[in-house]
Amino acid sequence: MIPAEHSPAPTRTCHACHRALHPTATAQVCDHCHQHTARRLADLPGLYAELDLALTPGRRPSAVSVRVTCSGGQLPFKPHVADCRTDARLVLTGWVRDWADVLDQQAPVWPVGHVEQVAVACEWLRWRWDRAARVHPAVDEIVGEIRRVHREVDEAARGREERPVWLVCATPECGGQLRFTVSTGSATCSGCGARYDRIALTALPVAGRATAA
Incomplete structure (x- = not known):
């Protein structure tokens, strides 16, 4: 029988996908989840701006990179775009307020426009993602919600058929x-x-x- 003091330490797993973590890892999530979450936060401002263009096609939001379709036409409007846009903004700005409290950080000064608020929120979260991945108690929820919001905004912005x-x-x-x-x-x-x-x-x-x- 192996003495308790010599028993191997239990394998740590990613809080989001349950992959095994490297023994020297300091984050609570694996590299895969960490990198994909950072990429989604980087993508979201542009995708969100496309939703805004779908609702108000005559206006181009400032200071946000926006993709256009190959044909040069406007993205098609769908009734669910407004709901998707509101949900994404509330989720992202909500996590900013949550992280500001958990990480003892100062929340940003919010601009007036929804597109600009999402751009500010994503940048703020990206700069603090490394630390949140190490210490936030709800890191699995963070990864899941950002993945969901990115998927829904991406599908709505690109006019893809909705996947149930x-x-x-x-x-x-x-x-x-x-x-x-x-x-x-x-x-x-x-x-x-x-x-x-x-x-x-x-x-x-x-x-x-x-x-x-």
């Missing part, structure tokens, strides 16, 4: 599933009839692929 995600109903012993896309405003469980608004839907767990199929 199947969510598991929260009613005990129901097991029903609800179809959710970036434009879903509310949904009703076919199993028990429970109705969820968009905010409640985003809190539900995602069904496993095998179960969802």
Whole structure:
């Protein structure tokens, strides 16, 4: 029997994806999650600006790089764009306020425009991501929300067909599933009839692929 003091230390895993961390790693997330989160924060200001152009095609936001379509035309407008834009801004500025408190940092002075607020939020978060990855107690939630926001904004900005995600109903012993896309405003469980608004839907767990199929 190996003495307790000589037992191997338990393997540390990434808080976001549960990959094994390198023994010398100081962050709570793996390199994959760390780098992808940083890249998504870098991409989001431009993608978000495209959403703004879809809602107000005659205006170009200042100080934000914006891509255009190969044809040079305006990106198509979809009703869900406004909801996607609002959700993304609230998530990103909300994490700025949270990190300012957790990391004892001063929050930025917010500009007036929504596009400019998102640009400021993403830059502020990127500069502090290394430290947040080491010490923030909700780093798994951070990685997940930034991944979700990036995916939804990217799909809305590029006019892609919405890919559904199947969510598991929260009613005990129901097991029903609800179809959710970036434009879903509310949904009703076919199993028990429970109705969820968009905010409640985003809190539900995602069904496993095998179960969802």
